[in-house]
Amino acid sequence: MDNTNRSFKSWRLKQRPSGEIETTDLELVDDIIPEINDNEVLVRTIYFSLDPTNRIWMSDVDQYMEPVEIGDIMRAGGSLAVVEESKVEGVSIGEIVQGGMHGGWQEYFVMPASDIIKIPKDTGLPLTAFISVLGFTGPTAYFGFLDIGKPKEGETVVVSAAAGAVGSIVCQIAKIKGCKVVGIAGSDEKCKWLKDDLGVDHVINYKKENILESLKKSCPDGIDIYFDNVGGETLDAALTLMNKFGRIPVCGLISMYNDWSSTGPKMYRNILMKTLTVTGFLVSDYAEQFGECLESLGKWIAEGKIKYKVDVVDGIENAPTAVNKLFSGENNGKLIIQTSKEP
Template sequence: MSEQQIVLASRPEGRPTRDTFRYETIELDALKADQVLVETLYISVDPYMRGRMNDARSYSQPFDLDAPIQGGVVARVVESTSDLLTVGDTVVGMLDWATKSVVDAKQVRKIDATLAPVSTALGVLGMTGMTAYFGLLDIGNPQSGETVVVSAAAGAVGSIVGQIAKIKGARVVGIAGSAEKIQYLKEELGFDEVINYKTEQIGEALDRTCPDGIDVYFENVGGAIGDAVLDRLNPFARIPVCGAISGYNEQADLGPRVQSKLIIARARMQGFLVGDYGKRFKEAAEQLGKWVSNGELKYEETIFEGFEQVPDAFLGLFDGSNTGKLLVKL
């Protein structure tokens, strides 16, 4: 049977373009024992994928040139030779960007489509939510009354981070890049203060919104925003470093040296990967699910329609065009 996939056509220098990707028609093999044929329902596009487009040492293997790009996918089983999965099951896994795929049954995980929309398995109830959960609670460890600053606060991870910080009794300041996002953070998610980094001078805005300094900074963007926060840390501040999207397309991302700032504040700055917490995924999924079901944790999705929209959806990550989780629905 003929299907389509998207491969990495070239390694981008700077910002990716549509020429970074190439569509191909493929013929799928017949199923072997313990395999399933799955039809893609949702594809997740995420900032970390930009790093995997480089042929450079990182925490995960680079994508191969002329090979399918892989990412989080929710799919439906349409054929099975496995006792683990039956036709009609909904599954999630790290799969090719393709309309259909043949995979080993153990490569995917069955999800309960009756508990929440299946798209949440790629967002608030999936790796996105768990990234926020572990990064904020294990590294940030916010205490009641402390000030928590979140960059990319209207994004997939940041929006969840801010809400969890509020659940823990912290005062939350969100940084985002549009009037619509600022309104969303303030009125829908209940952030205490908000900063539009595109219309405000970031240092002055931090002084205004954080008059007593910053206790926790959840880092998603790096660059000038991160530099400004480091000058306003309280003693023993904690900085979970989730991402630095401002520099992902830069050949050299230069900024102030951080060592003296961390010493002065006796602060802890720690990078992390959600995969480090694999043994505790069940804990996070259960707690996130409870918060969603009781209304304490809200989520937003920006959804592109159609397989032909996958490159545009990915490129949209670097425009800051999405609110919440960015997905493509097939």
């Protein structure tokens, strides 16, 4: 196909944000859709993921992968796209694939045959499941909680950003494993969902309550696992109440992504006093075990033991404003941008 007259939009990083992401930190650019070579497909993005880590990638702090360079298309933490042209044997027009590291904040892109992962058909699940609970957020919860948290029945588990994409799945896996679960979230509505719909035992609205005082009340036997999504003051409160041999999977530090200047936790000493295991992890390090994880998550979803929410924002032009919902807490589930219709 001659793509000379076909253009697509993408967001390119214009400057590194200072504090919250501003729309002026990025630029919406039109480019010509590229031609494909043998063993390549051209795909049209349907959804791309917005993630707290977008803010990390925009900065030039030392991080777990290269920052996005100024002028480059903004990286996405996942995308789903439909094949529009194919020069790959066995891949047909209309099939839906994962964008992997090829799909950024953009409407079209080219993928090599070697990186194509097809989305299974006729699963009975909405397509958005494959960019949320069965994308990266479910596996993040699964490996972080089970492999690093090492839960035992009856233990007390505290989860921050508990109503979020990762946190809500952690809460439910913890209930499946027979733990007592305390969820910390930033609104009464989120707390109500955690308690009424997900079966979380105690909830704390950290925007209204003193986190440490509320944790003392809801964890009279101390905390065995603190699943950390936020860092900062919440981490300090949890550290204060950790039990001997407690575990802290460090999943994220969202309270710090807009400003790295804050100092470390005041209760650092409890790592020694309570012989804690504090372990950072990246879901990408578990890529080879995804099969086992997706099977378990799929089974729990089918059994009604795991529920998930997806917050879909329409239109690529809204990506830079929508991403800030993750930092204000306005997102209601896994935040994704829809750039074109599902086939």
